[in-house]
Amino acid sequence: MKFIRTIAVIFAVQLAQDAHGQIAVSGTVVSDETGDALPGTTVGSEARTWIAAVRQEATDWVQGSARNEREHVAAKLVSSHGHLDLTSHISYDSIHEDTYQRLYSEANFRANPRWDRLVGDWPGVPYLNQFYRPGWQTRRNNTLAYLKVDWSLNALSMSGGFYFHRNRGRGDWLPPYIVDVTDDSGGPESELLGRRPVQGGAQLGLIRFVNQDGIAVGPIDGCTSSYLFNYYGSGGPEVDPACHPDATAVQSYRHSHYGKDRSGITLDEEWFTSIGTAGSTLRAADGFNERDCFFLSGARIVSRPLL
Numbered sequence: 001m002k003f004i005r006t007i008a009v010i011f012a013v014q015l016a017q018d019a020h021g022q023i024a025v026s027g028t029v030v031s032d033e034t035g036d037a038l039p040g041t042t043v044g045s046e047a048r049t050w051i052a053a054v055r056q057e058a059t060d061w062v063q064g065s066a067r068n069e070r071e072h073v074a075a076k077l078v079s080s081h082g083h084l085d086l087t088s089h090i091s092y093d094s095i096h097e098d099t100y101q102r103l104y105s106e107a108n109f110r111a112n113p114r115w116d117r118l119v120g121d122w123p124g125v126p127y128l129n130q131f132y133r134p135g136w137q138t139r140r141n142n143t144l145a146y147l148k149v150d151w152s153l154n155a156l157s158m159s160g161g162f163y164f165h166r167n168r169g170r171g172d173w174l175p176p177y178i179v180d181v182t183d184d185s186g187g188p189e190s191e192l193l194g195r196r197p198v199q200g201g202a203q204l205g206l207i208r209f210v211n212q213d214g215i216a217v218g219p220i221d222g223c224t225s226s227y228l229f230n231y232y233g234s235g236g237p238e239v240d241p242a243c244h245p246d247a248t249a250v251q252s253y254r255h256s257h258y259g260k261d262r263s264g265i266t267l268d269e270e271w272f273t274s275i276g277t278a279g280s281t282l283r284a285a286d287g288f289n290e291r292d293c294f295f296l297s298g299a300r301i302v303s304r305p306l307l
Contacts, residue, residue, distance in 0.1 A: 002178070018209035029078040047079035065120025065133050066098040085150040086197040092143050099136035099270070126176035126208070126251035127227055127239035140169030145262045167260040176239060177206040190249065208238060219243035 039043045048177075053073045060066040063282035075092035101116040101277040103109050108117070129135065146163035181198045182190045189207055191198075192214055219237035238244040 011299050037099055037184045047077065050074075051076070052074045060100065060133070061118075062118075063120035063133075067096060067134065067137075068098060069096045070094070071267050083151055087148040087150075088146070090143075090145040093141065095138075095142075097138045098133050099138070101136075124243055126174075126249050127235060129172045129251060130176045132174060135172060135174040138171045140167065142167050155271055157270045159238070159266075163262075163264055165260075165262040167258075170255050170257045172253065172255045174251060174253055177208050178204055178250050178252050180205040182206050186215070189216055204271070207248075207250060209244040209249055211243075211247055214253065217244060217247055220245065 023114070032289045051074070054071070058066070058068040058069045060160075071094045072091065074089070076087070079086045099118065101118050103113075105117065118131050118136065119128070120133055122132055124127055143166045143265045144163070146161055149299055150163040151157065178189075178191050180189065180191065181203060183202050183204060184190050188209060191207065192210065204215075209217050209221050211217050219240070223237045223240070225235060225237045225240035225243055225244035241247075241249055
């Protein structure tokens with residue numbers, strides 16, 4: 001007997017709505033399953049397979065600017081050959097997530113409990129650009145595959161498997177400055193000249209604005225600023241373009257890359273025997289895994305003349 005079942009579901013769910021917007025979740029699910037036997041299987045053997053694909057999308061209810069997407073594909077094959085059962089599985093995930101920020105104090109909550117202080121429109125000022133929601137994003141891919149073998153005969157059974165997992169990803173954000181790592185003795189900031197990246201060294205300061213000669217400048221004396229809000233430090237004249245006439249604002253676009261590969265072998269043995277009227281089971285399990293990880297962090301320079 002053989003049958004094939006296919007399921008396709010497209011769904012859209014609106015979870016909440018008010019004057020500010022809505023939470024929207026939508027997705028597509030496709031599933032295919034074969035029945036008791038696949039074409040080409042031999043007498044005395046059985047095989048079944050499952051294939052599924054899922055796509056999900058979600059966004060924030062504040063402005064609808066968050067891009068959260070996930071695509072998942074998985075396949076599984078199970079076959080029986082007398083005393084031997086084989087199970088194989090492979091899956092792949094691709095995920096893109098924009099950040100939702102937390103509120104840091106009761107005062108923030110009381111000021112506006114329905115806003116996480118991130119924005120969906122590009123402000124154009126580095127101090128405010130760091131709160132641009134699409135600039136805070138995570139992308140990651142996961143691949144998982146395994147093969148499992150089960151064998152049994154009378155009182156003896158054994159199970160063994162091999163698995164492999166690969167993870168790759170990166171995280172982005174927009175600091176409103178460039179780290180000063182080279183002493184340029186009052187000359188143009190070498191960090192902005194497109195030279196090779198500096199590996200290591202101490203942080204000498206932060207570069208926020210430069211003049212026409214590419215030299216870092218600070219705010220003019222006596223300038224006051226209305227920029228006060230910042231999760232990562234106070235605002236003030238140092239970050240306000242109005243306090244830096246005829247200067248160019250600079251900032252960086254940072255991204256951290258990470259990866260991990262894991263593989264392993266598992267083995268489980270079990271033997272059952274009767275001793276008199278009682279039964280006894282002897283079981284042993286072994287396993288081995290290997291892991292290789294890396295983490296890289298980089299930055300790109302973003303500059304914009306102030307008109």
